[in-house]
Amino acid sequence: MRIPAKLTLGDEIRVIAPSRSAQVLKVEMVEQTKIILERLGFRVSFGAHIFECDLQHSSSIMHRVVDIHEAFRDPQVKAILTVIGGYNCNEVLPYLDYQMIAENPKILCGFSDITALSTAITTKCDFITYSGPHFSSFRMVQAQEYQLSYFQKCLMEKNPFSLVASSIWSDDAWYIDQENRHFEAASWKVYSEGAVSGQLYGGNLCTLNLLQGTAYMPDLSNCILFLEDDELVNPAIFARDLTSLLQATTTIKGLAIGRFQRASAMTEEQLHFILDKHPLLKAIPVLYDVDFGHTQPIFTFPIGGNVHINTKELRIQVTIF
Structure with missing residues (x-):
């Protein structure tokens, strides 16, 4: 099982919404969370379609696929965080280019409904993905120290x-x-x-x-x-x-x-x-x-x-x- 390159300070994190739309967080909350990650030392970019919102609070399957593909294809992106969970992440699985993703292994982190995407990529592409905080999780203030500590140990460090x-x-x-x-x-x-x-x-x-x-x-x-x-x-x-x-x-x-x-x-x-x-x-x-x-x-x-x-x-x- 391959291990994606670890995240370092100054790296770009791409935020995508393979399940629920970022619209459920509101634009100002997204901006607040972006500032928090920047203060931690990262650059933050966003998928083109994360704010699209349909009847089930998501974007179209194809637009979610586009954002996933662009995140893995972009050599400047070193890690991918999901906005939030939801219910429909498994919809994208048949449409992903697993060969391209396998050729561009990188950190993917999220939990809940994102289990479908993470598990599928690990299974099909033979590299480790991560169950951990969403992008939105970093806006939590109290109890953040424990969460952030293990995020850093798992995604930024190389020692057991x-x-x-x-x-x-x-x-x-x-x-x-x-x-x-x-x-x-x-x-x-x-x-x-x-x-x-x-x-x-x-x-x-x-x-x-x-x-x-x-x-x-x-x-x-x-x-x-x-x-x-x-x-x-x-x-x-x-x-x-x-x-x-x-x-x-x-x-x-x-x-x-x-x-x-x-x-x-x-x-x-x-x-x-x-x-x-x-x-x-x-x-x-x-x-x-x-x-x-x-x-x-x-x-x-x-x-x-x-x-x-x-x-x-x-x-x-x-x-x-």
Whole structure:
């Protein structure tokens, strides 16, 4: 698995909208976020069609494809950030020029619905992509230090690093109200003990499941899965979706589950009930309430990279990224 060149200060980051349009953020919010990234030392450019907005808050498939292609084709662009998630990123997958993208490997980072694009590119083009902050995520003020630290470790540095739990977490709508945030003490939890190394795949569970039966789905045999879902899921839906994914592979070596949003009504009792249904999950390391997904803050991890999970130390070592 190839590793795109690391991001350095002064590099150009291209912002694209392969799912929801940047129009949902409003122009002034986009400009504020651009200034934040510039202050961090980057140059920021935008896809030509990111503000187009149709009945489903997106642009046309072809215009999204054009922006993706231009971002990978432009030699000045060193990394690509997605504006935000959404629902329809998988629409673009049949129309991408994977040969061109494979010839121009570069950082692609986003989460949620972007799981479809990242996973497809890693599968078809044989280079690592990243699940981490959207462009819009950088406008968050409180808890940004944890998020930014791991973004930099994963995308700018070359040495292996350890992922450890944030001391706090929040499920606030910070993008509406930055001032009145509510934080709780955070910790990762262990469902089953163990230590294991392997190749990492994952991201948003319901989005990853959309790729089953397509040419964009990777072989998950003997991988380590990182899975999360958003506020639209509930325990019954998560149970169904997890079962579907586990049935799509012969075995996995480890599992990390991102922290659930409050609206999902997922309790520890419900989660253990779901995990107890699968004998495999009692025999491999399984962590939950891990800092990725739709609560804040989140770390960045490499799709297609290699990690080592150690539940005793509550630590995930990222070794190939």
